Amino acid sequence: MISQSALASPLIVYIHGFCSSPASTKARLLIGSLKTQPFLHQVWVPALPFGPEQAIDLLWARLQQESQQKPVYLIGSSLGGYYGTWLYQQLSLRQQKSKSVYETKLVLINPAVRPYEMMADYLGEHNNYYTGEQYILTQEHVNQLKALQISAITNPDNCLLLVQTGDETLDYRKAVDYYQASPTQVIPGGSHGFERFAEYLPQIYKFFGLL
Numbered sequence: 529m530i531s532q533s534a535l536a537s538p539l540i541v542y543i544h545g546f547c548s549s550p551a552s553t554k555a556r557l558l559i560g561s562l563k564t565q566p567f568l569h570q571v572w573v574p575a576l577p578f579g580p581e582q583a584i585d586l587l588w589a590r591l592q593q594e595s596q597q598k599p600v601y602l603i604g605s606s607l608g609g610y611y612g613t614w615l616y617q618q619l620s621l622r623q624q625k626s627k628s629v630y631e632t633k634l635v636l637i638n639p640a641v642r643p644y645e646m647m648a649d650y651l652g653e654h655n656n657y658y659t660g661e662q663y664i665l666t667q668e669h670v671n672q673l674k675a676l677q678i679s680a681i682t683n684p685d686n687c688l689l690l691v692q693t694g695d696e697t698l699d700y701r702k703a704v705d706y707y708q709a710s711p712t713q714v715i716p717g718g719s720h721g722f723e724r725f726a727e728y729l730p731q732i733y734k735f736f737g738l739l
Contacts, residue, residue: 536597536598536599536630537568537569537570537598538568538569538570538598538599538600538601538736538738539569539570539571539572539591539594539598539599539600539601540558540562540569540570540571540572540601540603540736541571541572541573541574541587541591541600541601541602541603542554542555542558542559542571542572542573542603542605542608543574543576543587543602543603543604543605543608543609543611543612543615544573544576544605544606544608545605545606545607545608545609545640546606546607546640546643546654547578547654547655547656547657547663548605548606548608548656548657548658549575549656549657549658549659550573550574550575551658551659552605552657552658553721553725554605554637554721554722554725555573557725557726557729558571558573558603558729559571559573561726561729565733565738565739567733567738567739569738570598572590574586574587576608576611578656578661578663578665578669579669579672580611580669580672580673580676581672583611584611584614584615584676587611587615588615588618591615591619592618592619592622595619595622595623595628595630595632596622596623596626596628596630597630598630599630599631599632599633599736600619600630600632600633601632601633601634601635601736602615602616602632602633602634602635603634603635603637603732604634604635604636604637604639605637605638605639605722606637606638606639606640606697606698606720607640607643608637608639609636609637609638609639609640609703610639610640610641610643610673610676611676612634612636612639613634613636613639613678613681613687614676614678615632615634616632616633616634616681616686616687617678617681617682619632620632620682620683620686621682624682631686632686633686633687633688633735633736633737634686634687634688635687635688635690635732635735635736636687636688636689636690636691636703636707637690637722637725638690638691638692638695638697638698638700638703638720638722639689639691639698639703639707640698641698641702641703641706642677642702643673644670644671644673644674644677646698647665647669647670647673648667648670650665651665651666651667651670652664652665653665681707681709681710684707684709684710685709685710685711687707687710687711688710688711688712688713688732688735689703689704689707689710689711689712689713690712690713690715690722690728691703691704691712691713691714691715692715692716692717692718692719692720692722692723693714693715693716693717693718694716694717694718694719694723695718695719695720696719696720697720698720700714711735713731
């Protein structure tokens, strides 16, 4: 692997969670932090469609091309961690097959592991916490989520799991079990929103090899 300094400027992608947006606290903290960093980079924080298939199509359309031209570093929160895992797997396999000098890394923040199991109980209307938009979660959306399940992760060392035990929405132990081959930090307390996120950004940048 060639040195980071010799690579093209990496693309850092933040993937938000269910009914969230680029206006979320973590997204804004990341964008603000990156503006102060010494390393070269690009950042993309897309507003994802509500439907899983549409969300993945939007992400994949850009990243499958970008990953052949530069390192891609993904940060996925909650449902965004589930999407990020699918993207990481597909991008890593493509890079292996093409013998690319670039690589993809993934940081997971309180990720959903099998969201289709939980969401089957929440069919119906939902509001976006930030935009106020209303959506209807259907069985088709649940089926789309299930189709994105990855059974085994390629190069798990390139995935960093950060979970807080006080997550009131997701059982952090499921993520610890699923990503057991990856470097993991279990943080006592906290919440699903992942408290003190800004304090962990330097650790994330180091994992990406940027600091």
